[in-house]
Amino acid sequence: MTANRTTGRAAAPRLATIRPTRRALLAGGATAVVGLALAACGSGADSPEASGTASGGARTVTVVTYDSFDLPDALIAAFETDTGYTLEIARSGDGGEVANKLILTKDAPLGDAVYGINNTMASRLLAEGVVDTSTALNLPDGAADYLAPYIVDDTPALVPIDFGEVCVNVDTFWFSDHGLEPPSTFEDLTDSAYKDLFVAVNPTTSSTGLAFLLATIGHFGEDGFAQYWRDLVANGTKIDEGWSDAYYTDFTAGGGDGAYPIVVSYASSPAATLTDDGAATTTAVLPRTATRQVEYAGVLAGAANPDGGAAFVAWMLSRDVQEAIPDAMYMYPVDPDAALSKELEQFGSTAEDPIVVDPDDIAAHQQEWLATWAEAVGQ
Template sequence: MLRLSGARRGTVVLGVAVAVAAAGCAGGSGTGEDGAEGQGTVTLVTHDSWALDDSLVEQFEQESGYTLEVSAAGDAGTLVNQLVLTRDAPLGDAVFGVDNTFASRALDAGVLEEYTPEALPDGAEQLGGALTPVDQGDVCVNADTAWFEQEGLEPPTTLEDLADPAYRDLLVVTNPATSSPGLAFLLATVGAFGEDGFEEYWASLVDNGVKVADSWEDAYYVDFSGAGEGGQRPLALSYATSPAFTVTEDGSASTTSALLETCFRQVEYAGVLAGSDNPEGARALVDFLLTQDVQAALPESMYMYPADQAVELPEDWQKFAPQADEPFAVDPAAVSEHRDEWIERWTATVVG
């Protein structure tokens, strides 16, 4: 079975080895095949799930004249925290992987330089004139449909179903204080039950035996039975795209499914770090992430939907990875104002 990748997904990580940058770290300038002159290295600070094919990295380096170096800084939440802590001495030139659950923190801290690519796809909306959308995906509970069929039990459908005693001790989620999918799912429950009702809902999940993991990787690969690695829980917080990677050998079906009435839409952004050594290279990299070649590669490299909705999706995605028609949403201004408070209230309710 193919392992998913992601701060959300799994550990097919850094398929671009940082080694691709080693040869160019000494500085100097390079000239791309289009005649553009890049000045040495451009360093991308990203989450642990950055994965882009080597051929695309080589394409960027050839076309721009820059050498790409990748620096992974942990999950999306950790990434943003590191950017804030090092804003006076940036860790690199560009960033990828700031998502809409943490974007306001990065913008409020002033760690980003304003930049709008000319080739921004139709329908793609920047945040704060500094964060450019690159991909998106729905964070949803996934079900091991093969397990439910074997047990003769209908899978749950809604958030309310997850608190039903029929599904006691079957669900694993991730901690919103340490995991961006965990925060996205917390926001889904805020969107569903309101700022005054989400704690009661989480208390019902605790009563029903929900397990909390620190990371997506632990929840999916250690606890989820549908990952095929010995997990014991047939319900796990993951992505709507995950079932496209649990397809049977004949391609006729997936052994897992996403509960599309439990979803929160996550958007990942790229941007130029303020005060970086190579802002020109950072802008070139942000531009490159929006090219057709990169956008078309995102489903199978990052396991996310491209920001460019005109890009054709892989056949398995069309069959097994539909997006939610009505994902839960929370106003970004409310997230900015209350995120830390909501996490504290969740912690008091769930962890104690």
Template sequence: MTRRTTRAVTRIAAGAAVVALLPVLAACGGADPADDAATASTTITLVTHDSFAVSEDVLAAFEAESGLTVEQVAPGDAGTLVNQLVLTKDAPLGDVVYGVDNTFASRAVEAGVFEAYQPEDLDPQVAAYAPDDLAGTLTPIDVGDVCLNLDDGWFDENGVTPPATLEDLTKPEYRDLTVVTNPAMSSPGLAFLLATIGAFGTDGWQAYWTDLRDNGVKVAESWEDAYYVDFSGAGEGGQRPIALSYATSPAFTVSEDGATSTTSAMLGTCFRQVEYAGVLAGTDNADGAKQLVDFLTTQEFQADVPAQMYMYPADPDVELPADWQKFAPLADEPFEVAPSDVAAHRDEWIEQWTTTVVG
């Protein structure tokens, strides 16, 4: 599993290899320019974060209907993805991007990474997930709450009362039990930083992180590392029973009979994340790129999102898995930070966090 499911490593690697080989092949003798043009017009490169996944049959149906071939390139977590998009904007990595989220999106928009596009028939409820500074440029694809997860079995076995609030994590009984991710590199990490800013205010969040640091919080570089290497609840030998993940993650740790889950989400620690897709400026196939963005909003793809990526589809009409109401509810009152404040202070807050926590 990646953030929410097993990613198509082979397909992504193959896509990256094809992209890497294109300049080499073009330089070889005997290539027919007409063939190169035909390939370029039918191949669309989708740039994603590491956790993108789609069922093979769903993607194959789109490719068959559109006549396009979708190659995938994944440069890293969402923070790394945005950094790479900005650095390569004059020579884009592909045609479409998926996985830029509401914590990092304004950085990419301000850098001119995207060509303005949004599907004409987009549901107004879906479009509402894009604030004014993103409207018409990025298309909301999925939604999820970033929050701390607990290994319930660990707390039962060790006779420790589980924490319930952000403040609890700074208490001595939870020393060295928590792992989070770096907000400079990880979109869940930045979302959690924003949750603490929403909870403690712009004048109080640094003191909170100082307490958390002094209580032994561990910082991982990516969600995969935090959840699958450090979290004891993932079944991979981790040692920390409190890990930053998603409110939907407990739906992945459900028992075989579907009656219980071995983990739970601290719904009082959440920040709501929205992930977007967009057409990359400089694409050689704008029409194909727009078709791919349109596809990501279809019922077929949206219905595939929960099982493949453990996120809520942005389309409110898509039926959710039966066990999500019990094991994967969204938070009633996630912490909020105004999008304009995120855009204005994101880099400043990340720098302050790094100084406070990492040193």
């Protein structure tokens, strides 16, 4: 298994799974969401999808997403056969880059749909008018309870597709070899015992970095997070521009020649760092540093083919796609009954109580927090 993400997280390292936690989180909402989204796109013989003819004669659906979007070719072929559309994937960088590009091009949209917008940026895109809020992708009754901590109120045009957790990862073999106990909390990372051992990610350029910044804000508060970051830098923390650089270049267990045994990554990452016999993993997560990310899909305002965009969103919620997401992109599907890979089941675990920052607070203060962070770390 190899990682392929530059969204701030990765395809190789990422998700984990404590089935009871996952089911408690998702119970009741996902099935209804799937049913509603499929109904919204139309399933009758007269629908564009059923006839294979998109509105205005357009037969191509362009989806703007992050660079590491990755689903099996057979599934994409089935989508094209079933709907009559040709699927074009417009990879546009990290998740944060995708959001910025969509905002800058909102008057001339880059595609028909977007996938990969997470809860750190959803409200911003909605406020900027990037997402088509008139598209009939409304969530059903009861789904709001399931989504409440992770979705902005009154945003029916964005549909949850998958979720994961950003958190600190450690190279357990490195710590064993060096006779040092791994850290377990945010505070540990500023201890001199871990000087020059931690690599973080820039929140102004990476959605993974932004998620971790929000986790520190949720833990230390608006008045305390800046000092925490000053302490991290004083303790030798390195800050990379993106997740891929941090994980694959600087992390000791990332496959390269890294020198940092502590990294910001995903709760699923240990499922991809297995020993040769697959019996154990060489990394572990710090669950007390975890923050939940939910990824959404929606139709873009001004899309040339909004019907095709809606068909894509519905397809992402189909059982076949939901069951492909864990292996392909190392995120948890929102369908609680979708099967997970053996590796995710055995070697990953989501936090029982992940840090959640209110979406309204993110929307209101994100730029202010980023400026405070930049000043604190000297960037």
